[in-house]
Amino acid sequence: MGKTWLKPLAAVMVAGTLMVGGTAWVAPGSYVYAAEVQGIQQNTINVVGKGEIQVKPDVAYLSIGVSSTAETAASAQKATAAKINKVINLLKNTWKISADDIQTDQFYVQPNYTYSEKDGQKVKGYTAYHTLSVTYRELDKVGELLDDASQAGANSIDNIRFTVESPEKYEAQVIEKAVANADVKAAAIAKAVKRQLGSVLSVTQGDAVAPVLYATESSFSKSSADAEAGTAVETGLVKVNTTLSITYEMK
Structure with missing residues (x-):
């Protein structure tokens, strides 16, 4: 939810005033805002x-x-379990990744089908899938980690998402830029209508956002001239942004 700061308006509250035919009538216990509020707004x-x-x-x-693919679901599941355990041991023991940063993302077993005009659709073996979501912070070693995981039996590396773990630490910087951007816009509008820009009456902030940068399989490069070359992964930059809805007084 956004954050809102408000500057009180110079409003006049009149106790129970109702204008009927030029005559003021006060209803006991009732309150209405005077018309001056609308004029200021x-x-x-x-x-x-x-x-x-x-x-x-x-x-x-x-x-x-x-x-892993096998003739029965149990065999496929067993083969996949052996492979994923080897990958998990590699991540924990060799790469010293905490168990808190390793989580099963998907696990399922599905039948594989063949089709012929004579026999129709038939099950031909089963494939078991087990996918891990791994949080890793040493970004200069990501390519090496992926190579080791592949050698340990990982045969499905779908993507990498690069981002900042705590975007709120950049919030002050993006707020300053958002205010400066709003000031420029508001000043231009006031000048265009031959008025002067007054003080800020209210500010509503949207949440700071850190869009992630995806590295897909095509983003991983390996030298074709050197079969021993490791996978190269470029982290690039990510953008952190926020928006401010600001109301200014116009003189």
Whole structure:
């Protein structure tokens, strides 16, 4: 939910005043706002300021999985379990990744079908899938980690998501940029209608956002000239942004 700051308007509250035919009538216990409030509200400028910065990602979310095919579902599941256990041991013991950063994302077994005009559709074996979601923070070693996981039996690496783990630490910077952007817009509007920009009456902030950068399989590169070359993964930059809806007084 967004955050809102309000500056009180110079409103006049009149106790139970109702104008009927030019005569004021006061209803016991009732309250209405005087018409001056509407007049002030009409002399405002509402703009949306956008603030954005680019930062280096500090965390990667990896999707690492294994699959096995066998004649029976039990055999496929057993083969996949052996492979995924080997991958998990590699991640925990060799790469020292905490168990808290390793989570099963998907696990399922499905039949494989063949079709012929004579026999129709028939089941021909089963494939068992087990995918892990891995949180990893040493981004310069991601390519090496993927190579080791592949050698350990991982045969499904769908994507990598690079992002910042705590986007709120950049919030002050993006707020400053959003306010500056809103000031420019509001000043331009006031000048265009030959008015002057007054003080800020209210501010509503949207949540700070850290869009993730996806690295798909095509983003992983391996030298074709050197079969021993490791996988290269480029982290790039991610954008952190926020928006501010600001209401200014117009003089």
